[in-house]
Amino acid sequence: MRQVLYISSAPGLGGDDVAAILDVCRSNNEQRGITGFLLYNGRNFMQLLEGAEADLQWLLERLGKDPRHSGMVMLADNIVDATVCPDWSMQEIRLVEDVAQRRERLAGELPEGLAPEIRQLVMNFAALN
Structure with a gap:
């Protein structure tokens, strides 16, 4: 099983835009057995x-062509024994509170089996304003 973590820029998307993206993600991911989570900080x-x-290769190619975001940068690309998000076809984690609240809330929401280096990258992302 492959696990990837990426960031991209998507300024100007509203809550409805993100909700629509998530609806399509969940449907497509369920059909292909893809799991994970999405964070958006505005x-x-x-x-x-x-x-x-x-x-994942199919999905990453589609994501790379999606005009709603740009500057896609791969932060991690690993082979793992099992998914850490088995029940999440695409879990949304919104980052709207102040930074201290974000980090505290996120620490409780992230899957327990997430590798420490991935967890740290996610927590650092949450600290961005």
Whole structure:
């Protein structure tokens, strides 16, 4: 199983835009057995994706062509034994509170099996304003 973490820029998206993205993500991901989570801070996305190599490659190619975001940067690309988000076809984690609240809330929401280096990258992303 492959696990990837990326960031991208998506300034100007509203809550309805993100909700629509998530609806499509969840439907497509359920069909392909892809799991993960999406964070959005009002300007940038961070997304963790997990799934079979071929399915993730297909999805990453689609994401790279999506005009709603740009500047996609891969932060981690690992082979893992099992998903850390087995019940999340795409969990949304909104980052709207102040930074201290974000980090506290996020620490409780992230999956327990998340690798420490991935957890740290996510927590650092949450600290961005």
